[in-house]
Amino acid sequence: MIAALIIVFREVFEAGLIVGIVLAVTRTVPHRNAWIGGGVLAGVLAACAVAVFAGALSNLFAGMGQELFNALILIIAVVMLTWHNVWMARHGSELAGELRAAGQAVVDGSKSLLALAVVVGVAVLREGSEVVLFLYGVLAGGDTAWGVALGGFAGLALGAAVCLLTYWGLVKIPTRTLFATTTVLIALLAAGMAAQAAAFLEKANWLTMMDNVVWDSGWLLSDGSLLGKALHTLIGYTDQPTAMQLTVYLAILLVTFVLMRLFGGPVKAPQPARG
């Protein structure tokens, strides 16, 4: 039962962190619970579908289907997170301010919520399909199934606790600095996910340039440990990054910074409204 708890907790830990961050980022946006809840639900359903078709998925692309699928959904999440940051740089002050009609702000707000709901769905899907496969294997096996299932659900509950702790920790931050904090958090989250996507493409042999390992800090902090795993999710820490992963990581940070400068507005003169 303890083994099952650990396995399930390890898988849902990352999703818990991400959902917690997204809840904190959107805490002032109306209807956010429905959107985020929808994202989690869609993620769970998609995870079940992926688990059912795991064999078929694996066999795609000369046996590299799983790696490419993971890379693809990570790239989608990176685009959504970056878009959210750029959108907030442009509209964040308007949302809080007086310029816009409330109705329009809600419509725009839900566009950004959709992006974050997709991110939540992707996080749940990635970790969830492994949990579903594991629990299915146990229940199909018959031996000591109830104890293991109980452990599995306890692991899920612990993952939800991580989510709540992340949320409470972040909402303690005063509103004035919350925006800056979450912007940085989301940019690092996106950069880390992009580096992970690069790692999956490397495993699939689709990305073979610059695959030398730049450093090995496993002696200092293994990315298999709980702290290493938390940093892996939050800022993309890995103990043996390749030159390509590092380049992609820095490129995403740079792109986010440049796009936020280009489209962000309150400091500059008022820009003509677009779209």
Next chain:
Amino acid sequence: MSPSQMLSKAPLVAAAVLASIAIAGAAKAQSATEIQLSYKDRKFDPAEISAPANTPIVIKLKNLDAKPMEFESKTLKVEKVVAAGGDATINVRAQKPGRYEFFDEYNEKVARGALMVK
């Protein structure tokens, strides 16, 4: 060449770049060491495999059990779900000499094996 012509060539250039990356990948895969591995009743067979150092390794894993398993190695940075009765191809980048442990994440205590890189 006008700007619009150049733009219309862009997809071609992108395709050429992607193709050359794919060819480089294929060339790399050919020089890799291929190792056959099977998994049955929570045991890897053989439990110890070996490969030369500094060359890429490809592990061909067959899961003969009626349950899915997840092949994982922390030191090799590999994690892959294998469906019940399914097979999987696992690419491992060139490694330094040493002992690299792997296991089935769903049965971590009993289902273990190691790759010796010499």
